[in-house]
Amino acid sequence: MFKDIFAQEPTVSVCAPGRVNLLGEHTDYNGGFVFPAPLPYQTCIEAAPQEGLEVYAENFKETKFRDLAVGKKGDWLDYVAGCVWILRQQGYAVPGLRAYIRSEVPMTGGLSSSAALQVATMRALRALYNLPLDDKQIALLAQQGEVEYVGVRVGIMDQMASSLGKPGYALFLDTLSLEYKLAPLPKGYRVAVVDSGMPRRLAEAGYNTRRAECEEACKELGIKLLREVSINDLPRIEALPEPLNRRARHVVTENARVVEGVQALEANDFRRFGELMVASHRSLREDYEVSTPELDQLVELELRHGAIGARLTGAGFGGATVALVKDSKYEAFKAGVKADYPKAGFY
Numbered sequence: 001m002f003k004d005i006f007a008q009e010p011t012v013s014v015c016a017p018g019r020v021n022l023l024g025e026h027t028d029y030n031g032g033f034v035f036p037a038p039l040p041y042q043t044c045i046e047a048a049p050q051e052g053l054e055v056y057a058e059n060f061k062e063t064k065f066r067d068l069a070v071g072k073k074g075d076w077l078d079y080v081a082g083c084v085w086i087l088r089q090q091g092y093a094v095p096g097l098r099a100y101i102r103s104e105v106p107m108t109g110g111l112s113s114s115a116a117l118q119v120a121t122m123r124a125l126r127a128l129y130n131l132p133l134d135d136k137q138i139a140l141l142a143q144q145g146e147v148e149y150v151g152v153r154v155g156i157m158d159q160m161a162s163s164l165g166k167p168g169y170a171l172f173l174d175t176l177s178l179e180y181k182l183a184p185l186p187k188g189y190r191v192a193v194v195d196s197g198m199p200r201r202l203a204e205a206g207y208n209t210r211r212a213e214c215e216e217a218c219k220e221l222g223i224k225l226l227r228e229v230s231i232n233d234l235p236r237i238e239a240l241p242e243p244l245n246r247r248a249r250h251v252v253t254e255n256a257r258v259v260e261g262v263q264a265l266e267a268n269d270f271r272r273f274g275e276l277m278v279a280s281h282r283s284l285r286e287d288y289e290v291s292t293p294e295l296d297q298l299v300e301l302e303l304r305h306g307a308i309g310a311r312l313t314g315a316g317f318g319g320a321t322v323a324l325v326k327d328s329k330y331e332a333f334k335a336g337v338k339a340d341y342p343k344a345g346f347y
């Protein structure tokens, strides 16, 4: 607790959740559609105002200090510092903060523990310094801080999911207009998050390469964003040079899957939603090439042990999968997957 470390009471106490993406992978930086849901795991911050940063992380049992004149250091404090930095860039008077951070969000990759930390930090700063920011602005500024301060060119999905998500609902977000709608999660089903136990390898490099390939495909097609093409343009897309044709094909088919998936959920057609998850995984494996043998194996086992849909979730290259399983089948599913893939972690 804050009091045990800093011998004073905190002024504010806030939380923000991690997320699991149900459908719509690698579409956000292409202006496309995403469909994430918040996790029941949060990052919580107790904080008080102060100059500069003094932050204790319970998970790492360490306090870190930073004078904000200094740039990023390659550690967890970058995500907190990036929030203060971007707010100052935008002209907000934010001296710093003294904080106690505790996170339940698994840090295994693909579940947005960093977005949860950023959104929680933004919420703490908003409360401490009465900043006139709504939840969308918080997400946008958190993302901008990650791109410009931390130096990773992420899209907007994770921060929006953490900032706008509601328990029990998935967030259908148009990343171009930033319009969104909440759709109830399937009743009688469990959204199972299963970690592969494999750290994400070369994820940052692979992510940036995919982004560059999408930009290249746009240039060839004479457009600004892949959002401007759809499955009606597939003949033009197939004619692009390798691998741009497959990268672009993933993005347009994935956008179509999100739109259809949201309709399927609204019509209580959970089977169809599951099929779309499976198609998404295949596309990520074959066209976008961000899966791994372990993720492929795990997805296959999940389907064999009763899931009606399963796919890798997040950027890929390791990390977690998401599966849709009937509540009544969940225990058997878990036992079956665990027996065949002992490294699996269930959330």
Ligand code: GLA
Pocket: 024, 025, 026, 027, 028, 029, 110, 154, 155, 156, 157, 158, 314, 315
């Ligand atoms: C990471 C990024 C998101 C998104 C996904 C892939 O989670 O932070 O913006 O691009 O990868 O869908």
